[in-house]
Amino acid sequence: MECLELAIPPLPSLVTVGHAMWVPGNCHFERSFDVYDVIFVKSGAMYMREDRVEYAIGGGQMLVLEPGKTHAGSAPCTEETEVYWVHFKHPAALRKLDAKEIPWSAVLPQGRDSDTRPADQTMYLPKHGDIPFGKLLPVLGQMVKLNAQLSVEHSLQLQTLFCELLETLQTEAKARQASRSSALAKETVLYLQNQWSEPFHSKSMEEALHFQFDHITRCMKKHTGMTPLQYVHHLRISHAVTLLAQTTLSVQEIAERVGIPNASFFGRLFRERMGITPGQYRIQRQRHL
Structure with a gap:
């Protein structure tokens, strides 16, 4: 399925x-305007x-006409x-691509209180x-009803x-992708989310996921933009951010708790992800309280 x-x-x-109900002989008129027409x-x-x-466009189908x-x-x-x-x-689409090519598991930056x-x-x-017209019909029907009697009270609704x-519609597009590599990437993400605090071993991943580590890595990189180890570092630093903000533990203690006992390496990973050192982040966070 092609997506915008x-x-x-x-x-x-x-x-x-x-x-509307169109009768035989009705034909859409020609126009060009700057909105999407679905x-x-x-x-x-x-x-x-x-x-x-x-x-x-047959029964149970849709078409997006672009501005x-x-x-x-x-x-x-x-x-x-x-x-x-x-x-x-909305602005024009960035590009068109098949649902199978969409990096559904790509990791996005998390908002920070300083942003x-x-x-x-x-x-x-x-x-x-x-x-899935059955899923859409109740929403479309309610939208038509509200639009016909629109008031300030219902505009946000x-x-x-x-x-x-x-x-x-996006969920439906995602369901259409049947790529084996994307399925493995998703399974790997779930595995790592459950195992991030444990020592990282490629052999353990191979045994749990039943694929060679090189293949797992290629699939993860394709669909998340990260290797398995990079994703584990991402999860560990995310947990470290929470501990820095919510506890008085030392940087060394936090590094050990998130599975990176080498404080120097922890500091380098933290700075690469957050742009500042762990100590600077804690000070900055305290200033915003």
């Missing part, structure tokens, strides 16, 4: 949502063209067709194809439902 990669934050902003077909079929690419491109009906409906549509505002802006992230939206819709 969208930069967040900010989250996409809902413009409008609607529902078409959901519950039953029947619609025929659309985006620039020079033609799409057939700045010209879209129009490529043929009239030949049967009664039930349609929902959603318009939302003044959110870290760059991404979300994914299926471009065209089958969707409408935007929240829109985000729920986007999350469901």
